[in-house]
Amino acid sequence: MAPIAPQQTVGRLIREWRMHHHLSQEELALRSELSQRHLSFLENGRSQPSRRTIVRLATALDLPLRHRNDLLLAAGYAPMYAERTIDDPQLASIRETLELILNGHEPYPAFVINRNYDVIAANRSVEVFVEDLPPHLLSPRLNVVRACLHPEGLAPRLLNFETVHANLLARLHRDLAATGSTSARELIAEIGRYPGPGPSHDPLSGPLDIATSLRLRTSRGELAFHATIATFSTAFDITVAEFAIESFFPADAATAAALRATIGPTSQPSPPLAVMASQGDRRPLV
Structure with missing residues (x-):
């Protein structure tokens, strides 16, 4: 996955991560306790995910914390996870x-x-x-x-x-x-x-x-x-x-x-x- 681009939509990111992990919409929907229809709407931009849904999808995809922040930012939310230096x-x-x-x-x-x-x-x-x-x-x-x-x-x-x-x-x-x-x-x-x-x-x-x-x-x-x-x-x-x-x-x-x-x-x-x-x-x- 390339670093997030400013124009990249949250639906496209979700789809890219799903495909990266070789999951069907049905499999990811099941893991994240969403309907397949709702997931399809999220990926094609017909629905906007809530913050809670983003966290649920990121957990189901087992994304690293920095990529969970990418999803939140793409959806218009503030990032959840800080990145401090070792001497903080x-x-x-x-x-x-x-x-x-x-x-x-x-x-x-x-x-x-x-x-x-x-x-x-x-x-x-x-x-x-x-x-x-x-x-x-x-x-x-x-x-x-x-x-x-x-x-x-x-x-x-x-x-x-x-x-x-x-x-x-x-x-x-x-x-x-x-x-x-x-x-x-x-x-x-x-x-x-x-x-x-x-x-x-x-x-x-x-x-x-x-x-x-x-x-x-x-x-x-x-x-x-x-x-x-x-x-x-x-x-x-x-x-x-x-x-x-x-x-x-x-x-x-x-x-x-x-x-x-x-x-x-x-x-x-x-x-x-x-x-x-x-x-x-x-x-x-x-």
Whole structure:
């Protein structure tokens, strides 16, 4: 979905989102507890939706908060969801939560990304990923997809590059299918220009891990990680709703030992998130 244009009507937006999710009018009407006839009138402009109907349709379509605002604005209503910066005083409790998660996860890497896949905060252990990256991949912010797959990034050091490439590409396509993400579309096009696995490569060939891992050559030796992703499930602020916290766990004993030896429990904690957020050109925030 492209950003909303001033002349775009709410009916056209509803129809575009319905078609994007491959839903018939009947299916969307059922999900949103409307009659199919009423939905048809909304889409063709014969009826104007109420604010409550917009919210009902947006919920049925599982739209991201910023696109729910687009629907409301197109219908002539004020947006419902604010978009604050990470250093906004009203997000103090969110910053504290992120600090607890990032610092508490050390000595293992963890970072927070935004909807563009840019890292906005990280703990010190992320240094294991960025230690040899060139400046142009770190500025103005580290993008996790670009850093992993760029030929000057982690790609030459990834021992399972083909698997990581396939997983990241699949993730971008899922985001594009679910939200119409412009960032996902642009990154898919960009990594299509990078050297990639050969056309005959089958990511499912050979033995499969219990869970997909990231295996990397580093100054600490060969390290292997499993990853998890967490989000704020009940966020009503656009910024917070679009945060994703990625936490990496050692996939073998050697990786755990190498990281514990580098950043032990007696080390000083990472800088507070509020400080890190205002220093985007310094590590460990990248």
